[in-house]
Amino acid sequence: xxxxxxxxxxxxxxxxxxxxxxxxxxxxxxxxxxxxxxxxxxxxxxxxxxxxxxxxxxxxxxxxxxxxxxxxxxxxxxxxxxxxxxxxxxxxxxxxxxxxxxxxxxxxxxxxxxxxxxxxxxxxxxxxxxxxxxxxxxxxxxxxxxxxxxxxxxxxxxxxxxxxxxxxxxxxxxxxxxxxxxxxxxxxxxxxxxxxxxxxxxxxxxxxxxxxxxxxxxxxxxxxxxxxxxxxxxxxxx
Numbered sequence: 001x002x003x004x005x006x007x008x009x010x011x012x013x014x015x016x017x018x019x020x021x022x023x024x025x026x027x028x029x030x031x032x033x034x035x036x037x038x039x040x041x042x043x044x045x046x047x048x049x050x051x052x053x054x055x056x057x058x059x060x061x062x063x064x065x066x067x068x069x070x071x072x073x074x075x076x077x078x079x080x081x082x083x084x085x086x087x088x089x090x091x092x093x094x095x096x097x098x099x100x101x102x103x104x105x106x107x108x109x110x111x112x113x114x115x116x117x118x119x120x121x122x123x124x125x126x127x128x129x130x131x132x133x134x135x136x137x138x139x140x141x142x143x144x145x146x147x148x149x150x151x152x153x154x155x156x157x158x159x160x161x162x163x164x165x166x167x168x169x170x171x172x173x174x175x176x177x178x179x180x181x182x183x184x185x186x187x188x189x190x191x192x193x194x195x196x197x198x199x200x201x202x203x204x205x206x207x208x209x210x211x212x213x214x215x216x217x218x219x220x221x222x223x224x225x226x227x228x229x230x231x232x233x234x235x236x237x238x
């Protein structure tokens with residue numbers, strides 16, 4: 001179990017953790033201890049993550065799990081941490097069927113039944129009320145993978161009907177694509193228009209980092225995420 005001083009030093013650096021009630025912070029602390037015990041934290045490219053870095057990742061991982069159980073993380077056991085954004089290969093097929101290959105910088109990625117990869121520089125920028133949280137983003141991908149395909153349709157609690165989920169996430173996704181196609185200001189980070197899996201992950205970032213904005217823009221998506229995570233982050237800010 002991290003000491004209270006160690007944990008509070010992490011909490012003070014992230015707005016998404018600072019706004020939690022004290023009992024929720026203690027729940028995050030307990031979950032962080034379990035994550036630190038169960039997970040492996042490896043450095044990449046010569047980077048040696050210290051305990052503070054690992055605790056930071058564990059605490060941010062615990063945020064979407066606050067009122068759920070660690071079984072959402074059952075399909076992976078390893079975090080790979082880079083010091084800064086890292087270069088990764090990509091393959092993309094355009095509408096004409098042409099295959100494009102290259103490399104681009106990444107803040108993180110999640111592999112099916114594999115590790116979660118994170119850049120610590122971007123982890124430190126997360127959870128500051130700007131709609132960016134790379135740890136939440138990648139953990140939501142792992143949750144999405146529990147239904148095999150990363151398609152923006154994670155395992156749903158009994159309180160959410162699949163039709164309700166599909167209807168409102170499809171509408172929000174199409175609204176974002178329409179805005180981008182017509183050069184309008186998008187209501188969400190354009191990366192969310194990549195595919196439904198990325199849409200869910202980016203919406204989840206906003207849910208924890210800009211909850212009032214998400215509730216105003218897409219009240220049904222906010223409602224569904226609130227039921228999925230059993231949390232109401234907007235209420236923490238009023």
